[in-house]
Amino acid sequence: MRILGIDPGLQTTGFGVVDVAPGQSLAYVASGTITTTHLDRGNLPARLKALYDGIAEVRARYEPDVAAVEIVFVNVNPQATLLLGQARGACVTALVACDLAVAEYTALQMKQAVAGYGKAAKTQVQEMVKRLLNLPGLPGKDAADALGLAITHAHARTAIDRIGQAARTSRRASAMYKAGRAY
Template sequence: MTDTVSLTSAPAAVRILGIDPGSQRTGVGIVDVDARGRITHVHHQALAVSTGGADFPERLKRIFEGLCAIMDEYAPAETSVERVFMARNADSALKLGQARGAAICAAVVRGMIVHEYSPSEVKQAVVGSGRADKTQVQHMVAAMLGLKGPLQADAADALAMAITHAHTRASTARVGIPRAAWRRRR
């Protein structure tokens, strides 16, 4: 008796959660990517965390709990989050960093590794230019995923984050070089 291995069975799709953290709204985007690299839209939304006059600690709790609930419902295998950039306003940068921390904690509590991408890496992956504006990102995300109608900016950024990770993981697999080695030394 011989064991046979099916060469036609492709691995199941990988579900990727993209998060665009914010202290007012946190964007959430979920896509599936199959073995051939085809990306399919699963879910997107913006978590409105500042409603009802919530103080800042309450907003962080809403980010954490909202993302945990989404992860429980959609069961993503991988997570990508926007890397913090330098803002002109120090207070805004600190709040963004704390919102990002709440998002990262939600993923880590669920046992996921968090992949981080800068805004310019996301724009480059989705639009082809690291200097693209938000409307270009929204348009390309909608076109790539076949979405109709207007796409809320934070949700579009989160979907772009998930798409970027899908492209990066596929490139890493093809090339066989870890992503960390891609970065230019400054």
């Protein structure tokens, strides 16, 4: 399975691609950033289009099976939060427009999964991503976060699959609706 991680940002969006082998071993494929700093800061539609096009290009080049995107946190500055939300929306839209399934994780969940501590510093995440993927050097901060999201999904996917299998095998007739839906 190939997983694309996306760390959305209006100025710099990180991406990271990892392969997950059947034995849960991770293999680095690619990482990098999509930037909008070359565009006029006041031209939000052009910046969002650059993000959309960049994500679509990454998706077409690496052909991932699923994507993992960071959930936006509420910032002290509401305007910055709104702008980040729009950048994230452009990224998610580019992914779903290509019929790619999208999983979402908070920064805290990613840091917990990668570094073992939900409030880990960016440098700690970079170092752990380097170790987990056996990289020769530290990835950039945004790329490391994106790779961390892909790693998080690789680990969470296994647990989600096991829960789904357990739910299918332990389904009770008393919990079913007439329409055939169960929970």
